Amino acid sequence: MYQYYAVIYQLLLYLGIIALVIYLFLPLQERIEQFYRNKVVWITGASSGIGLELVKHLAVLSPTTKLVLSSRREDELEKIVEELKLDRDRCLILPLDLEYHGDLFKSKVDLVLDRFDHIDILINNAGISQRSLIKDTQYSVDQRLMSINYLGTVTLSKSVLEHFIAQKHGHFVVVSSVSGYVGTPSRSTYAASKHALHGFFDALRFEHEKDNIHVTVICPGYIRTKISENAFS
């Protein structure tokens, strides 16, 4: 008799868990769809890892969202659009290299505006990591890390900021890292570049709250992507 009750109890427990998951998942999916409906979302680092997963999820969860996909490797971005069967009307492949931010990326912003008329969200995800002790790290590595992770991201964001101010809304998302809070061995300049992003975007949040411009800084822990193999040493 006791065994009989135990089986029923377990069955009810599992059914309850399944119902709870369905209950939590459905509204979330709807909320995501509502939040991104008809928005223009520009994702940097879209060719790999976290950026690619974002593209995949937005492609499915929010079919009305217009996607701007950026990274250096145009061929890789083309492949992703093909593989995901993304409607060309809802996406723009916009190759850019954050390291070369001298032209202020204004021409890139203009290309997005020509195509989609406005930008709602810029997801600053592209970045490069480091695997070298301070004593072994060349100046050129420090310079490239700061140039890509910090200056490139800031310069692109400043180019978009003008548009956000004019349209009186906008959202900057910044993919930082736990290294944005604490430096760890072999990640000195990587951590510094992420700390620098926190300082810049905290200031931007204060300066432009009045313009209805939002800033979200995300600090993931370790995620298995190509970041380690692409890291500077």
Ligand SMILES: NC(=O)c1ccc[n+]([C@@H]2O[C@H](COP(=O)([O-])OP(=O)(O)OC[C@H]3O[C@@H](n4cnc5c(N)ncnc54)[C@H](OP(=O)(O)O)[C@@H]3O)[C@@H](O)[C@H]2O)c1
């Ligand atoms: N994975 C983790 O454990 C982890 C943890 C915390 C934070 N993060 C952060 O998450 C972000 C994405 O990293 P991930 O893990 O997805 O790494 P990933 O797979 O190596 O992806 C990095 C992306 O950045 C792009 N990129 C690299 N250099 C660029 C440049 N100079 N200009 C433009 N795009 C460039 C790459 O595309 P191309 O090669 O085509 O340019 C790629 O799409 C990074 O900012 C990273 O710091 C990652």
